[in-house]
Structures are given as structure tokens and as C-alpha cells.
Amino acid sequence: MTSSPDSLEERAPALLTTCGGIDFRNPVLTASGTFGYGQEFDALLSLRGLGGLVTKGISPQPRFGNPPPRICETAAGMLNSIGLENVGVEAFAREKLPFLRTCGTRVLVNFFGTTFDEYVDCGARLAALDGVDGLEMNVSCPNIKAGGIEFGRDPLVLGGLVKACRAVVRKPLWVKLTPNTSDIVALARACADNGADAVSIINTITGMAIDVRTRRPKIATVFGGLSGPAIKPVALRMVYQVHRAKIPIPICGIGGIQDGTDAIEFLLAGASCVQVGTQSFVDPASAERIIREIEECCRAQGVTDVRELIGALAVGQ
Amino acid sequence: MTSSPDSLEERAPALLTTCGGIDFRNPVLTASGTFGYGQEFDALLSLRGLGGLVTKGISPQPRFGNPPPRICETAAGMLNSIGLENVGVEAFAREKLPFLRTCGTRVLVNFFGTTFDEYVDCGARLAALDGVDGLEMNVSCPNIKAGGIEFGRDPLVLGGLVKACRAVVRKPLWVKLTPNTSDIVALARACADNGADAVSIINTITGMAIDVRTRRPKIATVFGGLSGPAIKPVALRMVYQVHRAKIPIPICGIGGIQDGTDAIEFLLAGASCVQVGTQSFVDPASAERIIREIEECCRAQGVTDVRELIGALAVGQ
Amino acid sequence: MLRGDWGRDPLLPRPLSLLSVAHEGRADLLAKVVGKGTALMERSPPGSRVSVLGPLGNSFPMPSAEVTDLLVAGGVGLPPLFMQAESAARLGVANGSEILYGGRTSRDLVLLGEMRGLGIALRLATEDGSLGRRGRVTDELEARLERWHAAASTQLLRIMACGPREMLWAVGRIAQSHGIECYLSLEEQMACGIGVCLGCAVAAQTRPYRYVCKDGPVFPASEVMAHATAASTSRSEGGAQ
Amino acid sequence: MLRGDWGRDPLLPRPLSLLSVAHEGRADLLAKVVGKGTALMERSPPGSRVSVLGPLGNSFPMPSAEVTDLLVAGGVGLPPLFMQAESAARLGVANGSEILYGGRTSRDLVLLGEMRGLGIALRLATEDGSLGRRGRVTDELEARLERWHAAASTQLLRIMACGPREMLWAVGRIAQSHGIECYLSLEEQMACGIGVCLGCAVAAQTRPYRYVCKDGPVFPASEVMAHATAASTSRSEGGAQ
Ligand SMILES: Cc1cc2nc3c(=O)[nH]c(=O)nc-3n(C[C@H](O)[C@H](O)[C@H](O)COP(=O)(O)OP(=O)(O)OC[C@H]3O[C@@H](n4cnc5c(N)ncnc54)[C@H](O)[C@@H]3O)c2cc1C
């Protein structure tokens, strides 16, 4: 913790950071599925002030998603099973991208397919679009051909998918890992070995809730993805495990971030940037507040460059 | 939901349940590590009123546990890394068991070893003790010989361990599964295939927290086990996955249970009984309250036998 | 969407309808205590700060002198209909509307004086008969329509309803059977309120789903009364956002 | 352990020391607002219900006419020492005790009138010099002991302290260097308060760990000043309960 008292009052800490081939104004992005296509938040915070935003997951064709009820609240969290509803690549390019090109922040497009070929097709088409700064592959999608097991659960399957997408995507390619695994490091390694530029850790944890009055699942599809503060300890652990294993690509930390302190925990654990998800529902302007809080915390601790925090966890005596 | 209005007011619902070869007065047990050796709660609730209690995990030799800090609070949960501190089999038999023999409720002894042989030795010695109604194997212990990977993470290793313990334990033998897996069903199946009488689902989820001021982990050993309401959706999902897979042994449901409604969610998902853990810290008499709440809920729904609820989740149209 | 300063339990903001908007930028809400969030609201001392995101979504169609609006409220579904009555009064057409308001007992029926003060006709129903007709508000609605039929009135009717899901479907069916234009204000679980979480989907006629927060909460009954099954083609087993 | 009726955020009860026990079964507590739980306590209106598990654990040794107790309080560590002063007063030996009380500024020092009322000598220290000696309470303690030495007094001294961890270790070292009996009231993260979670371990001399909730919070300084390292033999990497 280096502190240079005289510069403290004068200079704002440098918040610039780099992750997976992209420079960000600051380390705070908004997470896929919790920030729409950006425009929905235009009146609620300064998009220009964000490090970046990640769009709702896009597939080659539009998808209508799952029947309701799709969400429910849990202790310090929520379950969702939206069913990857999205407008599809074409409508995205036509209707959503024009706004995103002018919104003044970095735009990552989250994408997926239900088959191997759909992933590759979708990645290639999105990467070709002007205004897309990078892609984030969502590999938590069930693999229809492999009996519904998520693509992202087996390091071998995942590695193959990353390699194939990498071959057609000439922009920064991030892979968003599932926490429903006993070995997050093996998944991250499969990404690094096959050319990914960064890993986003974590997606939602599979969970469930029951309405005891009706005796039915609270979510129509029975299972849903758990997000929010409840999952933060698990997310942070996985980020640190991957960081400690010295996987040679940077990490974007995600899971339950509510404030600047949470964000800094992820940086200390080894993340180069973070994404704010569910918290944007609790308070739509939270990403902006979190950036301010990181800045204040750096000032208070005498940190002049936010990158000093990355992986700066003190372990052992 | 069968309802027989005239008996409603008159008869209390039957709460008796059976799980893994043991009859319980009602489906509420207290969880290992959160209820000491029972005696500590004697003045705080009626032990006699409980379905049963599970002791702190016992190993062949006493263990002193991990350095502090050992616990910290998280959103709707807590992390712990006690380090499996316990008095050891001998002192347990001498100092703790006499009280437990007279406490008037079912006593399961949670146990573990750090090697394969320790598990077998510990199980055999505990099963031989009078006053022990059954054993619960904690397989979340790191396997020293296998480089610190938990015994309970690999279905093959787990199966072998269960088989060996089964051979020497002639009392009910339950196995408590780790949620740090991508396939809880495979673990449960390994237990059933090798002679376990029941599975307890789930133990804590590995997590982490950081003090941003000191930049140190909040838990001395870096990682700790996450428990409390935060993990309930994950626990419930795993119970239901195992139930749905028709694994032929019963399930004891554990994770974040705070009230009667939570407990009934687990029963509906397929658990034959439940354990209350962290909630006993929030309120030491909660197990007693939860039993009352289950009873009230049965009455209100016209359920005359609590066993009607087991696996009664309504899925699909 | 409203949220008090209550930490993270409960986590998400709660959707509430506007009851009444006064001119000085003051708004009134009416909430029934059903769980944690509403209990915390009730316990908040006067002057407590809350975060509000809104107003969001649409409203019932404007009142008009040409048509008689039957405003059907079930229990806590009153607020949007009260607001509708208020704007009818403001436009001077309150005498062309009627409120049909039902609850389980008289204690569930609130703001009766205020509504009478708006000059709007009030027809009440309680299941225990403690106030107004004994029975459901839909019984009251059917009785009202029978009289309309019997009188072979040329009066143009329109129905607007808010209340429990089952009541709304019943109102929708009644309206359909009489060929009357009908609008329903729906509820669904919500997280964001602004169309981004896609949590508040309801199955619809014209496209697979519509969203309570941004397409609603008010929908033409014909739009949302389609059965939901046709829409579940891309249904997969959970875990997928 | 104290917990308000505040849902599950924060989840665990908070350990608080008794400040004063009146005869009619009424107890007073003194808490400093440092985070969520204490902030909620502060905001609770008078008459709010709380759950209390206690009293738990031990206390400082009984005051006695034979020995002069130096009660060293750092900031929010005051309560157990206040209670000790109170029982000295009750036993009629308050004039044999002295409170040494330090904080960052005069605003951190509370209940001064009450303590004077007990008839106990009060020595204050603030880091900014706004009240009493400028400096730490440990400076005040050392000065007190110097005078004792200089006077070659035969007065028997005993030290009891509660406050921040660093202050306690400093007090312990000072006591050791003067060969004076010393008791420290420790804090550690707690979940259960009754010896079952094993969360509140502190490294100790005689056995690897002792527990703040059931063996403490008061320990002889000699017992807990041993360095913690020898005790970490069975240390494994987390996740294991
Ligand atoms: C568009 C809209 C307008 C509404 N307007 C009003 C109003 O003006 N006055 C009023 O009293 N109520 C209104 N409601 C219902 C109100 O939002 C819920 O009663 C409230 O969210 C319950 O919160 P809770 O924390 O008290 O209950 P909880 O403890 O969360 O749950 C109690 C019950 O309420 C249901 N519920 C919980 N959260 C929601 C949610 N976000 N959306 C829908 N149902 C939920 C649960 O399924 C459960 O059965 C409206 C709902 C919607 C969708």
C-alpha cells in the first residue's frame, strides 16, 4: 500500500485498465442480461462514464425464451430462467447497434448458440460488425446435441468451441465460465490454451425454489440461475483460484457486486475489471456509483493507479 | 393436497419420518458443526423435541483446527474454516456420549479422516459405541494423499471409501455430499451403489471474502465454507436432482433452512428429513420453532402425515 | 418500482401502482402488506426516504364522454382504477363511469369515501356479505351486464379491471362473452421495471410474450387471454438466462 | 449476543458487553456504530424488541480492597470496565480503582460523569489532546506505573483492559515488563456465543486455542500473549469445517 500524501489531494487516481485486448476508462462494466442493449439505461446513468457494457446474449436467430414465471427472489439474490430470449444477430445489428455505436463506452456483445456451428456462425457475424469492441461467449447454454449438458462444463468440449470461434473472430474474444463445476481452473485453462483473450467469472449458479402453497417450482422451467450478493463469496473464490493458477489471460470478475468495496475485492483477487449484474435491478445507476466508490477508496488508501490493486491480495504471513 | 376438513381441527398431523434406517419423531435434525455435542443447547431448547441431532465431525485423533480468523459474515450467509477441530473419538466417547445417551433424541455422529484408513478406523470405532444411532460421513475433507482434493469430489474415490466404511459399520451410514461438484447425481449414485443408507445434501460451498482495508482474506486459510440462506437455492436444486434421478436411497436436505416453509421446500423436493445449520447461530431455538411451523403448515394445508410431502413437488402442466 | 433504505433483504424493488397524482409532484400509493417488502414499508416512519423508479408502463385508455367505463377492482387491485376514476373526474366525465369493487370482507374495501367524493357510482361486493352484494365482484359485473342487456341499452360499455389473476381471467371471459372491449392490468414477478431483465413476460396472442413493465401493465384482454402453451416452443430446462 | 428484528441482513447476532446491570433486571449496553448491525440498532425506535442470548462468558476478577485495579479502556472497550467500576462501587472499594480511558478525541470519551459519580479516579487521554493527556491511553498507563515505581509503593496493582487488539497487546507488554498481573478482554468474530461454532478461537499458551465466548472474553494476559504461530500445526487450506 504505497501512499504519497502530497499527491493524494491533487490527482484523481488513474482508473484506466486493460482486459482481454480492450482498454477501459475504468474497471466497471455492466453484465449481460442485466443491462438490456444499453439504450434502456441511457436516461438513468451516464453510459459514457462506464468502463463498458455487455449486451444481452445474442444468438443467430431470435429466441422467444421460456414461459413465465421466469424470475423469483431468494435470500440476497434472485433466480432467473429467461431462456436466452433475444432479438437475434440481424435485428441486433439493425435495431440495437446504431445506438451502441454512439453511446460513448466500450461495447462487448455476449453471444451463444445451441449447436457448435451456431456458436461459430454467431461469433463470426457479430465480430464483423462495426461498433462491436469485443465478444463474450456465454458457454452456459445447454448443448442440444450432447443431451443438454452445458457446452462450458467439460474442458475438452469448451476448448474445442473456443478454438473454433477464435479462428473466425478477429476481435477480442472473452469466454464467460459457468460456476457449476468442480474445477474452474481447468475450464479457464482450456480457454487460454485455445486462444481466448480473457475469461469472465462467473455466470449464474444453478438453483431452485418452490412455492409451498402450490407445491410448484417458483420458476416455470424448475431450475434457474442464481445471481446477486448471495453468490459473491463463490465468485470471488473462483476468480482467485484462476488467478493463483497463473492462467495467462486476464479475468473479468462477476457475481454479487453491490458497491465499490465488492468491486475492489474482485480486483484484489486477480480480476482486471468487473461486471455489475443484478445490482442494476436494485438500483439502475449503481454502476456509476460503484465507479465513484472505487475512486474514493483508491484516494483514501493512497492508490494512484487502480491497476495496483489487481491481484494485490496479501496471503500468508 | 388431500384435505379432510373434519379431522383438521382434531388431530395433530403425524410428523414421524424415516430416513436411512432411522425413525425420527419429526423431520427436523440439527446439522453437524452448528450444534456442538448437543449439551450446549440443552438449556436453550427441548432436545427431546428434535427429530435428531448430528454432532460436530469426529476424527480418530483430536484436532486443533485452523488459526483465526475462522469465520466471517457474507450476504445472507457466513464463511467458516474451523479446520475440523474436534475432541477425537476417545474423548467423544468418554466426555460427550454419556450426555447424548440420555438426551432423548436420535444421535448421528458426523465423522471423517484425513486418510482412507482413518475413515474406516473412525467409522468402525464410532459405530461400536452405544448411544450412537447412526453415522454421517463427512467427505468434504481434503485427501492428504491425493494432493488435498476432497475425498468426496470423485465418484470413484467416494464409492471406494463408502464401500470400505460400509463393511465395518453395522449401523445406519449416511454420506454427506459436497456441492462443489458439477454432478451431484453421480456422487449420490456412488454412495447408493456402495451401500450407504442415505445421502445428506449439502455441505458448505467453497467461498472467499477479502478485507479491502488490510488486503488480506477475511479467513486465515483464504477459503471457507459458505452456509446460510444464501445457499438454499443451490441445496434445494441438488436435492431435487438426486431425487429426480431415482437414486434408491433417501435424502436428508441441508442448506439455509430458516423456517418451516424452507424445510417443507426440501421435503417437496424429495428430502425425507432436513437439518438446520447456521440458523441455530441466528437463533439457538430455531429447530424447535421450525418443527412447530411445519406442523402448522401441515394443518393449514390439510396434510395429516408429513410424509405425504416428501417428493410431492408438482412439475409440468 | 419502489425500494426503501432497508439493506439487501429483500433485494429487489417492489412494483406498485400509482393511486393518485396531485399537482405539486406528490404521489400517493396504496399497498397491501403481503410479505417482507410491504411489511417494511408499513413499518417505515413517516418521512422515510425511498427510491422510486417511475412512473413506468402504460395506463388504461383515457376516459371519454362517449363510453361508460366499468372499473372492476379486486382487493388490492384498486389503485390503477382509483387513478382512472380520478382522471375521469378531472375530465368531468366521472358520472359516465362506475366502480365495481370487491373484496373478501368489508375490511378489504378502502377509500370508499374518496371515491364517492369523485362523484363516481360505486358498486360493492364482499364474499362474506359484510358490505354490498354477497359474492364476488364478477357476480356484480355479470348482474350489471344483465341489466344492460335487459334494458337493450345503446350505451357503449368498456371494462377495465385490476386484481388477482383468476379474477382478471373471469372478467376477460365475461367481457368476451358480451363482446365488450376490455382492458386488464396484470401483475407478474418483476426485477427491473424497464424491460431489460425480461422477467415479467406474459404469454400473448400476437407474439410469444409481452412484458408487464414495458408493454403493460394494461393489456387489451384479447391480447393476453390467449392460452400460454403455444408460446413455449423454445422452452428449455432452466439455468439458461 | 444481540439481534434486532431486522430480517436476515445482517444474519448473525452481534456480541455486546454488558455496561451496567440494574437491580430490576434491566441491563444497559453501549455500542459504537461501526457497521450494519450497530447502525440498525441505532435507528431502532425506543421500545423495539431484540433477541438476547446471555449473559455469556466470564468477567474480570472481583474487585478487592487489597489491590488497586487499573482499568484501562480504549474507545468502545469501555463497557466491561465500566461494569467493573460499578461493582467496585457496589462493594465499597471504588476508591481503590482507577479508570484510564483513551480515545482519539474528546468525542470518543463517554459516560465521564457517570464514572465520576461512582467515586472512581479517572485519567483520560486523547490522541488529539482535546481532553486529558495528549497521546494514547498506554502512555497514561506507563506514566502511572513510573510514578508507582518512583514512589517505591508497596501498593499491589492489577491491570484490566479492553479495547482495540493493538492496544491490548501493548497493555499486556507493559504489564509484563513491570511484572504486574494483567487481564485482557478480547474480541473475535463470533457466530454462536456458546462454544459450538468454534469461530472465536484465539491462540493461547496452554493449549492451541481458547474461545472468546466460553473461555473469555477475559483472559490472563500471560495466557493469550503467546505468539499464535506454534498453534497452526493442523492448518489446512480452507473449506474444511
Ligand atoms: C405492475 C404491478 C403493480 C402493482 N401495484 C400494487 C399496488 O398498487 N398495491 C399493492 O399493494 N400491490 C401492488 N402490486 C403487488 C406488489 O408488487 C406485491 O404485493 C409486492 O411486491 C409484494 O412484496 P412483499 O415483499 O411484501 O412480498 P414477498 O414477501 O416478496 O411475497 C409475498 C407474495 O407477493 C408476491 N410478490 C413478491 N414480489 C413480487 C413482485 N415483484 N411482483 C409481483 N408479485 C410479487 C410473491 O409471489 C408472494 O406470493 C403490484 C404488482 C405489479 C406487478
Ligand SMILES: Cc1cc2nc3c(=O)[nH]c(=O)nc-3n(C[C@H](O)[C@H](O)[C@H](O)COP(=O)(O)OP(=O)(O)OC[C@H]3O[C@@H](n4cnc5c(N)ncnc54)[C@H](O)[C@@H]3O)c2cc1C
Ligand atoms: C465479546 C465482545 C464484546 C463486545 N462488546 C462490545 C460493546 O460492548 N460495545 C460495542 O460497541 N462493541 C462491542 N463489541 C464489538 C461489536 O460486536 C462489533 O462492533 C459489532 O459486532 C459490529 O457489528 P456491525 O454489524 O455494526 O458491523 P459490521 O458491518 O459487521 O462490521 C464492521 C466491523 O466490525 C467487525 N465485526 C463484525 N462483526 C463482528 C463480530 N461478530 N465480532 C467482532 N467484530 C465484528 C468487522 O470485522 C468489521 O471490521 C464486542 C465484541 C466482542 C467479541
Ligand SMILES: Cc1cc2nc3c(=O)[nH]c(=O)nc-3n(C[C@H](O)[C@H](O)[C@H](O)COP(=O)(O)O)c2cc1C
Ligand atoms: C435476468 C438475468 C439475465 C441474464 N442473462 C445473461 C445472458 O444473456 N448471458 C450471460 O452470459 N449472462 C447472463 N446473466 C448472468 C449475468 O451476466 C451475471 O453473470 C450473473 O448475474 C452474476 O452477476 P450478478 O450477481 O452481479 O448478477 C443474466 C443474469 C440475470 C440476473
Ligand SMILES: Cc1cc2nc3c(=O)[nH]c(=O)nc-3n(C[C@H](O)[C@H](O)[C@H](O)COP(=O)(O)O)c2cc1C
Ligand atoms: C461453523 C460450521 C461448522 C461446520 N462443521 C461441520 C462438520 O464438522 N461436519 C460437517 O459435515 N459439516 C459441517 N458444517 C456444515 C453444516 O453441517 C451444513 O451442512 C452447512 O452449514 C449448510 O447448512 P446451513 O446453511 O443450514 O448452515 C459446518 C457448518 C458451519 C457453519
Ligand code: FES
Ligand atoms: S421487470 Fe424486467 S423486463 Fe419487466
Ligand code: FES
Ligand atoms: S462464538 Fe461460536 S464458539 Fe465462540
